[in-house]
Amino acid sequence: xxxxxxxxIPALYGGVIMALISAIPFINFVNCICCAGVxxxxxxxxxxxxxxxxxxxxxxxxxxxxxxxxxxGVFGAIIGTMLSLVTLALFGNITGEYMIEMLRKFDIPQxxxxxxxxxxxxxxxxxxxxxxxxxxxxxxxLFGLLGGLIGYSVYKPKKSIISxxxxxxxxxx
Amino acid sequence: xxxVEHRAYILILGCVILWCVVxxxxxxxxxxxxxxxxISHFSYRCFSSxxxxxxxxxxxxxxHKLAVCARCSGIYFGALLGVLLYPFVRFGKHWSxxxxxxxxxxxxxxxxxxxxxxxxxxxxxxxxATGAFxxxxxxxxxxxxxxxxxxxxxxxxSNQQGAQYESET
Numbered sequence: 303x304x305x306x307x308x309x310x311i312p313a314l315y316g317g318v319i320m321a322l323i324s325a326i327p328f329i330n331f332v333n334c335i336c337c338a339g340v341x342x343x344x345x346x347x348x349x350x351x352x353x354x355x356x357x358x359x360x361x362x363x364x365x366x367x368x369x370x371x372x373x374x375g376v377f378g379a380i381i382g383t384m385l386s387l388v389t390l391a392l393f394g395n396i397t398g399e400y401m402i403e404m405l406r407k408f409d410i411p412q413x414x415x416x417x418x419x420x421x422x423x424x425x426x427x428x429x430x431x432x433x434x435x436x437x438x439x440x441x442x443x444l445f446g447l448l449g450g451l452i453g454y455s456v457y458k459p460k461k462s463i464i465s466x467x468x469x470x471x472x473x474x475x
Numbered sequence: 476x477x478x479v480e481h482r483a484y485i486l487i488l489g490c491v492i493l494w495c496v497v498x499x500x501x502x503x504x505x506x507x508x509x510x511x512x513x514i515s516h517f518s519y520r521c522f523s524s525x526x527x528x529x530x531x532x533x534x535x536x537x538x539h540k541l542a543v544c545a546r547c548s549g550i551y552f553g554a555l556l557g558v559l560l561y562p563f564v565r566f567g568k569h570w571s572x573x574x575x576x577x578x579x580x581x582x583x584x585x586x587x588x589x590x591x592x593x594x595x596x597x598x599x600x601x602x603x604a605t606g607a608f609x610x611x612x613x614x615x616x617x618x619x620x621x622x623x624x625x626x627x628x629x630x631x632x633s634n635q636q637g638a639q640y641e642s643e644t
Contacts, residue, residue: 324524337525364620365627401527430520437521444494445525451620455572 306362307354309370316347316370316449317377320442324378325385327397337445343378344371344449345456352457361459364451371450372443379438387431476562483625484561487618491555498522498551502539518542534599545599546583546606553610558618566615579612 320343324330332339348367355362476484501522505515519528519542526543533540534548541548566575583605590597 330524333524334527340525363627364624365631368621368624368628430517433517433520438524441521441525448617451617451624454624455616455620 312350313373316374320378321382341449344446347374348453367454375443375446379442506537549606550610553607557611557614
């Protein structure tokens with residue numbers, strides 16, 4: 303039997319998907335639905351991982367899929383933090399501004415808006431970048447792991463039916 | 476449940492409880508450091524990537540919103556309830572995975588869509604209830620797979636330790 307395929311490359315692909323969803327303005331709204339974008343990255347990592355399997359390789363396990371999803375989360379957090387810094391430098395916090403504009407339609411006191419604007423003011427200091435990276439590492443790994451488990455539940459390998467060995471024939475007399 | 480599976484279940488339960496407890500940390504920090512909001516501001520930002528955190532759509536404790544909105548809180552607390560109930564109740568044992576996912580997400584999706592169309596206005600209670608239903612469903616679907624995965628991992632680790640012990644002696 304062949305050896306199992308490498309987990310690193312599928313996890314990297316999943317991480318890139320995760321990072322793109324998390325860093326591109328407006329697309330990152332997807333993550334407001336319980337980190338759906340991050341889970342999607344973990345899911346796709348498992349999808350790419352299972353595509354590398356051939357009939358000769360032993361089937362993938364739930365533990366491996368969980369690992370691939372978590373690894374995708376680690377990649378996603380690192381790449382995503384770098385990408386979001388780039389988008390922040392290029393476009394500013396346009397997602398936050400759009401959300402505040404959207405909320406102005408509702409009857410909300412000005413103080414609440416001021417607090418919201420203050421909380422959405424994204425800093426580029428070293429501490430804020432490190433906090434973002436660390437929180438992303440924890441959250442993306444956790445939700446990537448969950449995405450990996452969802453991926454396994456969808457692409458669960460079917461148990462092959464092993465036919466029992468033929469019964470020995472009684473010696474003919 | 477075998478001994479290893481039981482250990483895996485306890486480990487997962489611990490992680491879910493920890494996650495639910497962590498959601499209370501930012502409002503508690505905000506309450507303790509009042510009127511300054513410097514540390515709590517950072518702690519809220521840690522969760523900003525996973526939730527919109529709108530105050531009017533969130534549950535509050537000590538006058539400060541939780542780390543995530545009411546729907547997300549419902550999902551996480553529902554998941555905790557689902558994990559706690561797992562040893563006693565098994566949901567939809569004979570249903571397909573797709574059916575289970577649809578049943579779990581349907582009330583939440585209905586609440587969101589009816590609110591978007593303007594037929595019904597979502598309240599904190601409806602968000603919390605539909606979120607909790609989805610959370611319980613998620614736990615019911617994913618927990619057996621998670622237990623299997625963690626059991627594999629624990630067995631693999633104990634096998635490795637055994638092999639290392641054998642090679643040393």
